[in-house]
Amino acid sequence: MRWLAEVHVSLRPGIADPEGQTIAGGLRSLGFASVSQVRSGKLLRITFEADDSTTAEASVAEMCRQLLANPVIEVATWELRADAMLDEDEALP
């Protein structure tokens, strides 16, 4: 069955995020004075096949370990959904 993993890769706490800091400064200069922090990252939507949720979870964990996140600087978290649970407009071609 088909699965969609939404993988969020972000910088580890303690790793400076100049992009997030710059965006935070931009928001504050627009008048959003209460913004105290922005952390940037990337979102990867991965569609793939796996027999069951355990296998799918293990696959995503391995994708993150081998390629998607560099453990020196990044952490990855993800949400996994079976394709049938996707909303119409979220389903990927």
Add this chain to the structure above:
Amino acid sequence: MMLTRAAPRIAVVVFPGTWSERDFAHVAGSVLGWDATMVWHAETDLGGADAVVLPGGFAHGDHLRTGAIARFSPIMAAVRAFADAGGPVIGSCNGFQVLCEAGLLPGALVRNDHLQFRCDWQHLRVAADGGAWLGGLAAGEVLRLPISHGEGRYVADEATLDELEASGRVVLRYADAGGFVTDAANPNGSLRGIAGIVNPARNVLGLMPHPERAAEAEVGGTDGLRIFRSLDRWLSEQPAGAERRL
């Protein structure tokens, strides 16, 4: 009887998006008269080279992270085997990023702290004996080389940084013209001013600056040649037969 030694044979690895390979080949081939060969990333053989260059650029478009995809290029298995056997490998700029992603050097290179791409001349302090690539230089000497990068901020955890320093593996630091390592002289926010490191065996060097862009007076400086000449000297000191070990 006079013993003559063949000119060093340098393999310059070319990934899709590499941009400094011709400069390296020009310096090795035309300026120094060495044998320089381009090796496409999809190859699996380094052709019996004495030394390997991973040049600067944007391998595989730097997608995902700098060096993240290049690490899986077929040639990298040969580069790793060559490095593990003690062969000299230099990664400059994007090549340094590839070496870190491949685990041949510790740490990572992230976005410059000011977010700007920096293309400039930069002074560097030789911080320790650099083995195969910097062995001809003395600690405390100052080099002037170009830098050209947007993601050159070296980071690693504190334990790794301490270990690198304690073992003398931080070989180049960003400095001012007098050789003083200061925050003002640091062009990208690298932790502890680190511009270049080596592996424990000191045959693998990663550095953000571009030695190949400072090898002729016409382009503004020749300090880069000192790194090539250090390698030449190191190769000449290896036992006969050891140079073409792969």
